[in-house]
Amino acid sequence: MRRGLALLLLLVPLAACSGGGPEATPQQPVVLVSAAANLADVLPPLLESFRQRTGIPAQVNYGNTAQLAAQIERGAPVDLFLAADRQHVEQLARKGLVLADTLCVYARGKLVLWARPGSGLGLRSLEDLASPRVGRIAIANPDQAPYGAAARQALQRLGLWEALQPRIVIAENIQQALQYARSGNVDVAFTALSLVIDEDGERLEVPSRLYDPIEQALAVVKGSPREAAARRLADFLVGPESAAAWQRYGYERAGEGGR
Amino acid sequence: MLAALLVSLKVVGVATLVIAVFGTLLALLLARGRFPGRTLLELLLTLPLVLPPTVVGFFLLYLLGRGSPLREWLGLDLLFTWQGAAVAASLVGLPLMLQSARAAIAAVDPELEDAARTLGRSEPEVLLRVTLPLAHRGILAGLFLGTARALGEFGATLMVAGNIPGRTRTLPMVVYDAALSGDLATAAQVSLLLSGIAFLALAITRRLEQPSRR
Amino acid sequence: MKMDERLYVEIEKRYPGFHLQVRLSLRTEVMVLYGPSGAGKTQTLRAIAGLMRPDRGEIRLDGRPLFRCQGTRATVNVPPQGRRIGYVFQGYALFPHLTALENVAFGIRGRHRREEALSWLRRMRLEHVAHLYPSQLSGGQQQRVAIARTLAAGPAALLLDEPFSALDLDAKRRLQEELRQLQRELSLPVLYVTHSLEDAFAVGERIAVITEGRVQQVGALAEVVARPANRRVASVFGLPNVIRARVRCLSPEGLLLDWDGRELLAAPRSLPAGAWVFAHIRPEEVRFIYPDRPLSAAVRHNRLRVQVLEQRLGPDFRLVRVLTQEPPWAELEVRSPPSTYMDLGIAPGSQLEVAVRPAGIVVLETAEEAAEEGGG
Numbered sequence: 001m002r003r004g005l006a007l008l009l010l011l012v013p014l015a016a017c018s019g020g021g022p023e024a025t026p027q028q029p030v031v032l033v034s035a036a037a038n039l040a041d042v043l044p045p046l047l048e049s050f051r052q053r054t055g056i057p058a059q060v061n062y063g064n065t066a067q068l069a070a071q072i073e074r075g076a077p078v079d080l081f082l083a084a085d086r087q088h089v090e091q092l093a094r095k096g097l098v099l100a101d102t103l104c105v106y107a108r109g110k111l112v113l114w115a116r117p118g119s120g121l122g123l124r125s126l127e128d129l130a131s132p133r134v135g136r137i138a139i140a141n142p143d144q145a146p147y148g149a150a151a152r153q154a155l156q157r158l159g160l161w162e163a164l165q166p167r168i169v170i171a172e173n174i175q176q177a178l179q180y181a182r183s184g185n186v187d188v189a190f191t192a193l194s195l196v197i198d199e200d201g202e203r204l205e206v207p208s209r210l211y212d213p214i215e216q217a218l219a220v221v222k223g224s225p226r227e228a229a230a231r232r233l234a235d236f237l238v239g240p241e242s243a244a245a246w247q248r249y250g251y252e253r254a255g256e257g258g259r
Numbered sequence: 260m261l262a263a264l265l266v267s268l269k270v271v272g273v274a275t276l277v278i279a280v281f282g283t284l285l286a287l288l289l290a291r292g293r294f295p296g297r298t299l300l301e302l303l304l305t306l307p308l309v310l311p312p313t314v315v316g317f318f319l320l321y322l323l324g325r326g327s328p329l330r331e332w333l334g335l336d337l338l339f340t341w342q343g344a345a346v347a348a349s350l351v352g353l354p355l356m357l358q359s360a361r362a363a364i365a366a367v368d369p370e371l372e373d374a375a376r377t378l379g380r381s382e383p384e385v386l387l388r389v390t391l392p393l394a395h396r397g398i399l400a401g402l403f404l405g406t407a408r409a410l411g412e413f414g415a416t417l418m419v420a421g422n423i424p425g426r427t428r429t430l431p432m433v434v435y436d437a438a439l440s441g442d443l444a445t446a447a448q449v450s451l452l453l454s455g456i457a458f459l460a461l462a463i464t465r466r467l468e469q470p471s472r473r
Numbered sequence: 474m475k476m477d478e479r480l481y482v483e484i485e486k487r488y489p490g491f492h493l494q495v496r497l498s499l500r501t502e503v504m505v506l507y508g509p510s511g512a513g514k515t516q517t518l519r520a521i522a523g524l525m526r527p528d529r530g531e532i533r534l535d536g537r538p539l540f541r542c543q544g545t546r547a548t549v550n551v552p553p554q555g556r557r558i559g560y561v562f563q564g565y566a567l568f569p570h571l572t573a574l575e576n577v578a579f580g581i582r583g584r585h586r587r588e589e590a591l592s593w594l595r596r597m598r599l600e601h602v603a604h605l606y607p608s609q610l611s612g613g614q615q616q617r618v619a620i621a622r623t624l625a626a627g628p629a630a631l632l633l634d635e636p637f638s639a640l641d642l643d644a645k646r647r648l649q650e651e652l653r654q655l656q657r658e659l660s661l662p663v664l665y666v667t668h669s670l671e672d673a674f675a676v677g678e679r680i681a682v683i684t685e686g687r688v689q690q691v692g693a694l695a696e697v698v699a700r701p702a703n704r705r706v707a708s709v710f711g712l713p714n715v716i717r718a719r720v721r722c723l724s725p726e727g728l729l730l731d732w733d734g735r736e737l738l739a740a741p742r743s744l745p746a747g748a749w750v751f752a753h754i755r756p757e758e759v760r761f762i763y764p765d766r767p768l769s770a771a772v773r774h775n776r777l778r779v780q781v782l783e784q785r786l787g788p789d790f791r792l793v794r795v796l797t798q799e800p801p802w803a804e805l806e807v808r809s810p811p812s813t814y815m816d817l818g819i820a821p822g823s824q825l826e827v828a829v830r831p832a833g834i835v836v837l838e839t840a841e842e843a844a845e846e847g848g849g
Contacts, residue, residue: 040440061339061421071421074324076338175439182441373524374566376553378580378626392570
């Protein structure tokens with residue numbers, strides 16, 4: 001009985017101490033970035049590069065854009081928001097939760113169709129999806145994910161959306177859609193080029209005229225104690241120093257931005 | 260992965276404490292207390308068990324985020340911290356603990372407690388020397404169940420604490436991330452670890468639920 | 474308050490469909506609280522122990538108020554922990570997770586708890602099971618541990634709820650004797666609840682009869698049984714038609730009794746002339762006499778003129794209460810199958826005659842010589 005009590009008391013100080021991760025020092029604050037899930041491949045090298053240049057470390061919180069926006073709205077201690085679309089960032093700007101002058105498009109996503117290696121589908125164009133040898137097709141939730149909306153748009157413009165309905169599987173996000181295709185649960189998935197750029201498999205770029213550009217915007221969150229550092233990172237991410245990395249991972253740079 | 264293990268340990272450690280203390284107190288209240296609104300309280304406390312984790316997460320986001328009284332009055336900013344994750348984990352583990360503990364306490368014959376009173380023991384003594392010892396198996400079983408659940412908590416934690424490697428990324432999140440990015444080896448490893456722990460917890464719970472032969 | 478009064482109880486509590494109104498005064502004695510199940514016995518005990526709170530009333534132990542809630546006087550409600558009233562529960566209520574020794578020591582305070590507990594166990598001849606758990610003890614042993622535990626806490630009064638109902642006759646008798654001994658040694662007022670008349674006789678000095686939430690009669694055991702104050706008390710004893718009579722002599726035909734001047738022929742029994750006895754006139758053996766028919770063997774003896782007081786018809790019985798129209802002016806119950814006496818015209822007020830078969834008058838036990846037994 002008494003031993004139990006002592007054990008409990010020991011755990012209290014443990015509870016009070018704060019978490020791990022890169023230690024923030026007074027001189028070198030850690031910038032916290034909330035980033036859309038599809039940036040999981042391109043961000044780490046970019047952030048490492050940034051840290052080497054400036055000495056500023058950064059941490060990333062990945063998630064789906066809507067969720068990340070909700071978190072920021074409720075006061076999550078995020079410094080920089082990298083969304084998978086524009087509208088969520090613009091919404092936050094309208095609510096005064098991000099610094100409007102930092103809002104700009106940092107990349108344009110490219111929509112691709114992907115099937116895993118050895119699937120032998122031999123897709124040459126989107127119309128091939130109508131063929132009976134293609135089974136299930138995964139797309140990210142079109143109501144929530146910009147890539148999903150783009151996929152739907154493309155299929156609609158080709159008049160294929162209705163016909164393919166019974167074969168379409170809705171995934172939570174493009175990563176999950178990709179996962180379905182990787183595991184063979186679906187035959188083919190609409191996903192972001194950046195996610196499959198280094199992966200084997202059959203790949204077909206969806207012609208950009210078929211969908212509205214997927215503009216991914218960023219902004220510095222208002223009230224962040226690390227605003228200066230966040231601004232520097234934002235500049236870096238849209239500036240020339242990062243151009244090569246973006247391209248390497250399958251993103252287009254924004255020709256014009258809101259800078 | 261080691262970082263995630265540490266985060267999970269911290270989160271579960273605190274969650275276990277919270278569940279143990281609050282779970283026992285609330286179970287006592289629900290099992291023995293008579294007050295208006297008792298049923299309502301019981302229902303509210305059981306909700307996290309049946310609600311989808313994202314709903315719980317949203318609720319917590321509002322509870323812990325900007326504009327919430329908790330934040331303003333107590334100055335507690337728990338968003339995106341492992342302590343916030345611990346809160347989420349406690350919340351989903353608590354109902355499981357309550358079910359078991361409450362039943363165990365209610366099963367203690369009130370006549371035994373009355374006997375203790377007539378023998379001159381004060382209410383706290385009755386609690387500590389009769390009620391809790393006789394209910395301890397059910398309480399412990401509930402605690403193990405609740406802790407196992409807390410360990411596996413994912414959806415609500417994601418909302419409240421985010422998925423920040425080294426800071427709030429827990430083991431279940433590692434599985435999720437690894438599976439999505441095609442790193443099946445890591446996903447399998449961690450899944451195995453989590454399953455093993457859960458299995459152990461359930462086995463212990465089962466042992467505790469067997470009536471002992473005294 | 475009387476000088477030798479130890480425990481005074483006057484409580485009232487209303488439940489839906491039940492009204493408990495009890496008034497009791499105990500000396501240093503064993504008083505039996507007797508009544509059918511549902512009469513309010515256990516509730517009374519719980520109120521005295523402090524486990525139930527009456528709506529109003531007063532409970533005093535050795536002059537000290539334990540509960541008071543009436544009118545303008547200050548309210549008192551001492552919690553059970555502070556009342557020093559021992560309670561032996563019907564199911565023993567032994568703590569299953571503690572040994573016999575630990576159970577007995579539970580209510581003892583101080584540094585020498587274990588030694589004291591051990592000496593109590595020794596007193597009850599239980600020291601050899603001190604380290605066993607209740608589940609490993611026999612019913613009788615459990616009961617003794619329960620009593621030891623209650624007494625070890627040093628109570629100033631003792632309540633027992635059907636304490637020996639689950640034991641066999643042997644064990645029961647022994648424990649009842651031990652209880653009386655302990656009560657005398659410790660000079661405790663003891664309230665003993667039971668619904669068995671046998672137990673009441675074995676243990677008690679005075680009896681309080683309770684039915685439907687009210688104490689109907691209090692008095693010396695023999696007295697109350699012999700002279701039930703009312704019908705409820707009589708029927709609660711399960712014995713209607715209990716009479717007190719004196720033996721005249723044993724004749725070849727049966728036992729001749731003198732019932733307040735009236736001669737009765739009862740079933741034969743060897744008893745000395747002049748002895749006082751309680752006898753039971755079995756309601757089934759009381760027959761109405763058809764005035765215009767020849768007398769059969771069944772109705773030749775023990776004829777009495779009676780007046781019908783009331784009649785009750787049940788699914789398989791007819792119950793008639795009559796009043797003898799001669800000394801001792803007693804009420805009797807007559808029980809018969811429902812189809813009988815249809816043409817006799819039994820109605821309240823009817824003047825009829827009954828006869829009782831000698832075999833239907835049975836001597837229960839000897840009574841003490843004449844009146845004045847205990848106060849009440």
